[in-house]
Amino acid sequence: MCGIAGFITSNPNENSIGKLKKMTDVIAHRGPDGEGHWISENGKVGLGHRRLSIIDLSQEANQPMHYMDRYSIVFNGEIYNFVELRENLQKDGYQFHTHSDTEVLMAMYDKYKADALKYLDGMFAFVLYDKKENTAFCVRDRFGEKPFFYNYKKGEYFSFGSEMKCLWAGGTPKVVNNRMLFNYLSFGYLDNPNDLSETFYENCTRLHHSHYILVNIDKLEIQIHKYYDIEWQHINHQITIEQAKEKFHELFYTSVSRRLRSDVPVGSSLSGGLDSSLVVSVVDKLKEGTSQKQSTFSAVFPGFKKDERKFMDYVIEKTNVSPNFITPSDEGLIEDIESLSFHQEEPYGSASIYAQYCVMKLAKQNNVTVLLDGQGADEILAGYHFYYNSFFNELKNTNQTEYQKQLEIYKNLHQSNSINGITKKTLGDRVRAISPSLVKPIKGLRNQIKQLTNPVFNSDFYNTYSKDVFETKGNTFSTLNESLYNSTYRSGSIQQLLRYADRNSMAHSREVRLPFLSHELVEFLFTLPAHYKIHDGWTKWIMRETFDILPEQIRWRKDKIGYEPPQKSWMENPLIIQKIKTGRNKLVENNILNKKILQRDVKAEEACMIDDNSWGHLLSDYLL
Template identity: 30%
Template structure:
């Protein structure tokens, strides 16, 4: 796992400034503390930071082809590199290393951009072909590895693994993008291809970009989730699921450094550890993070699996009084990021790095096998939407959604406001309402009249509607899974894990997000993924011989922090100081009285604004860094 960066002259040849390239690349040293490397000519400069995982002595980058006319810098892993190397050797290519990186340059020579279709892994890379003056940028299918780019006022393309590299370049335009606040407070992050900055972009997951001097920047999609050719029967699913999972885990256990796994005590991480234990003779290294508040602590369940599979297990408990990492978390993401589980994720990465360099995670199980409660709610609501025509449904449920109180204090079954709101909407807008960090009406109250006017009717829902046009299935469950693959996974889950792990120089691999496993699992019918109000039903049934019932069928806890408690106690002064700071009140985004009202209602225990206040706190820290 590494960090990459580079500069390309788009208009005229001019030797790349090596000192500047070194300076900006070293800002992401945490991504690769073991080594650095550079290549420059009159058109392009490539930079690399290395975290050594495979071929420790021979994987220095940039890495070249036989005659040094093709160079690559690479972040990630190609898990099928050995098979590809054998094929390429048979085709006449000569290899000098045992590194998976070298496969990329020869695959480019042999297959051009079609090489991407042959890679099985997680990756972001930049390849320079001196013969054709072509720069080739690519990002893996699901967006596990990040890649940012911008064009400067002087006509240079700048790209990097982290946005801090770009914003530190003296010629990069760092003006903020107006829509970013609306998107952030809806999603909790800013979805691809956008960023907080007007002229900085993310290369979307499953996309690549080829660029020559004088050409236009036009990313193209090389992979998308396709419509299932045929549905799997229950028998086929149960017969093959464990085999598919084992293969996805097995290919991710190749490393020349110590390897382990996260073990949260949930189904997904427990399944990964179970498969690992069956694939190696020595005990698996596992680690877990817990809180000293019981309803947020899953370590006792992690211990169940650790004991069952005799892992070498390590735990760390976070005190409810320990809020020292909040400012560090705010800086990790280079733009506003509101997932509160970023803090325990950072801590579990920090704990794992003390003992291993590579850790396998259970990320992706809920998206691939439909485990989220919101999926079940959406299907139940969709049945009502299908039964009632919109001329009846919209006014009736719209009125109920408006009138019903926001009962944060009530048991879950009595919190009907969101359900009524969603029933009044179409499928995509209903899902947007369900998964929003701060729902549309509450964002309208939060934003100032001037900011609302500046949006000219734009909402973050637009991004979901654009993706929905390409959904490969009209099945309502698969539609919203697809939307999550396009937004929540790359923008939320995978961003969180990448920055938290790389800040600790740890490589994290996600077997449940293997693209071949995903394509296979997308053939499982909705009725087999959600049955008897149980999410991930087929996945859990297949795992019954491997995991105890207490792990498989207990209520999902999630990997989150006791925000509600912290904001009424330890973090109360921080709320006042940062959310009501001059940089927030004078930003033009917010209605100041609404900010004060939310803090007062929460700290007095009248309402639970924990999620919204955390989102505001992270936004305040981001704005503060813009003016410092």
């Protein structure tokens, strides 16, 4: 994993090694092991790279890398199946001078062009310059594990980077996108669900996951293409549960095995939930009979109701691991929030992100460069409890008898669940069920009433942006698979989590790998009927049934906790309260919030609660 940046221009005088170095210096954290800069013979293409050495640690694998006296590339990510791809390419006569996946990637492009992407099992963002065609091929992976931002002016320039700060260092003005800011402060939106390319800053566009850009360098024109989607409507109703379990087992073990390929130490994050516990357990199984001991890294919160230490211990007792723990605190958040926000670049939902940041710091302290993690499982296997709504919607429309039976079982199972409880539809969900077109005007009306009776925003700011309210589909999907597809691919839900993971890991020069996001595994799980994912009240039922290597206490956990810290008590810290007030002051000074907000008390909020939006005011100090 690395950091990339570059500049493509119609005017060669605009390109320089100095400019490229500025763009890569600001992401040195992404690649502390080396740097490289290169400008094409015609002077129009500049590529910059910061290297975190993972595969082939030799100097020959440095980037920008060149191949066949035709291709030049800067690449961030990993191609996990590069060994198999390389073997096939060698049979076709391709020769290689390194042992890196980067060289394999260029050979794949030479053979297949854009179709090469369908053969890749990996996470990636790269720019590949083709000297013969005078084009640049800019790609982001299927689900958005690796970031890619760009700024483009037709006929003049195309600049890009792994982080937005690359663009700012290259001359793009840093200007807040007030439309995004309004929706964030009003409703907590971290993305525009209808356009995931929009960011919190003007002139900084996010390349949509599963898309590529082809830059015609002669004309400085771009074409954007989607190369991948999930066929969520194609359900295999003939597959038996035993067949499904066998295939799941095979695909997951293959995915984990490939993601262990590394020339540096590999460990795992362990939260105590189903997903990370399964990753740790499978890695342990794959290492049986070897002298290798897996290191695990966890955040714990002693005395907090949602602390998951006991579940971590169940896994530790059953596996041969070397556990490491860290206890994030309010004092630590105060000390680190500026750095955390610098790396995240855009707002984040809660202090849970800080817990992950601390886990990555712990891995660095223990010299483990690569961590496997369980992200993605909730979105493809219906792990969140709000998925019950779409599951029961589907069942109600297809089998009334089974619907009544499953609903009763579900209620009996979860009536004593003190963490999640029985899932209830929100007011927004009920309105959507009646008429989806009513949701946006009702949200706008509620906001308007609030603004009139107890104004939050500066009146000019409110009048300018109040008609630009974003809309989502909520939990009113008629089938479970559509709801899962919305979270995995369409709405940006998982993309937010992937952004947190990328920035938190790279802040400490660590790499995160996610076995559940093997596209072959994702595609298979989407073919399974809904009752294989939720059954007899259990989420992730097929996973629980398949993997008996999990400790039983975790395998049949009813509650769902998302690495949640004691945010409410943290926000009662006087220094954090003062930081929130500072954020409010800045928002007032920038004519965003009404000055009356300065007279209101700060309310401590649980993670992901935005009733008072004190958390949003806290982050705004670092956004503006």
